[in-house]
Amino acid sequence: MRLKEALLKLISLPKLMIILLAMFIALGGTSCKSKKKIAEEKAAIELADKIAQAKAALIDLLRDDNPKTWDEKKAELDKIKAMQLRDPEVEDLINQVEAKLEKERLEILKHEEEAARLKAEQEAKHQQQAQLDNINSHFYAVASAPTVNEANSRIQRAISLYASKDVPVLIIVSTYGDNQKDYDRPTTIFKYLNYLKDIKKYNNEIDQVKYDDYGKIIEIELIKK
């Protein structure tokens, strides 16, 4: 009885409350610490998972037979980089993929430049062929004129393509050795057009044409068919 009273004296109600609160906090703290650990473990697992996925994706990007386009690969790489995984192996793979993509970009550029060059060449060739066809059409027109007057007006039209009536016309009769050429006696465009009018036949092909800065012909080389 005395002990009970003494204990009650010693531990008053407020004190008891404080003790209980302390015990509660102490017990509750232990529980929070355990949850944090679990979360950390979970995050670590997720990170490891992300790293593994990133590695797999990067290795895939390094494959030569990867069917994705350059832009798709670049977008994938940027996505992985944005994850900032800070894993040395991932960073090494990122460097490799960047180098590979840069190499591919340069190759694509090279291909594009080559394609543009070929296209320009093709267009120039077509344009040149159109010019040659036009020159040839004048020769045929003169040779096939039904009357002398008509032939003369066609000659006047044809002459407008040339820098002067005295533009040299060279006619190749044969080639030999290292692209050496035998010519017929050189003539002038005016004489040659009149020759076509007289002979009524054009059976040469254009081998070369030289133009001045104004696009007028200053020399023409024909070759016998």
Added chain:
Amino acid sequence: MIFSSVGLFAQDEISPERKQAIDSLAMEKVKDLSKYISIIGSKETSFSEANRVIDRTLELFAPNSQIGVSSLYVKDIKYYSVRKYLNRLMALNYDQVNIKWYNIQYISDLEPQPDGTYVGVITVYQRFEGRSGDDLAYVDTTKKDITVYVKRKETQIGGRTIGFWDVMLGDIRVAETSK
């Protein structure tokens, strides 16, 4: 254009392909002459056109070349300078003149001479028809032999040297005349 001869001598053999090209070139010049003679002789050709073609025809011939003229009614063959022959041809006193050359072929192949010139003979048959009104006033067929000279020459065009074969026609001799 200024042309200069090139020393291509007989020992400088040319390939059969090049020779073939020269043969064809010379033959073409004779065929061109055939066209020119037909144009000059035609009464449908204007005076100015005929004179222009005469000038072109003269360019085909070597200097001092002559052309023989025969007739069924005259025994002798007369030889005229090319210009005189062409002027006479243009002035023939017919209303209509038709001249046609055919069977044009080499009777003596082009052969290199010691100076490098190739010389050959091409024969042609000429059918001449002169009409007065609707009447065929004169007609004959003449076999003609044309001497052909081909020489290698050079000239400068646009700052570069061009080597060319200069074909020159020489005398045209009448071999036979028939009706």
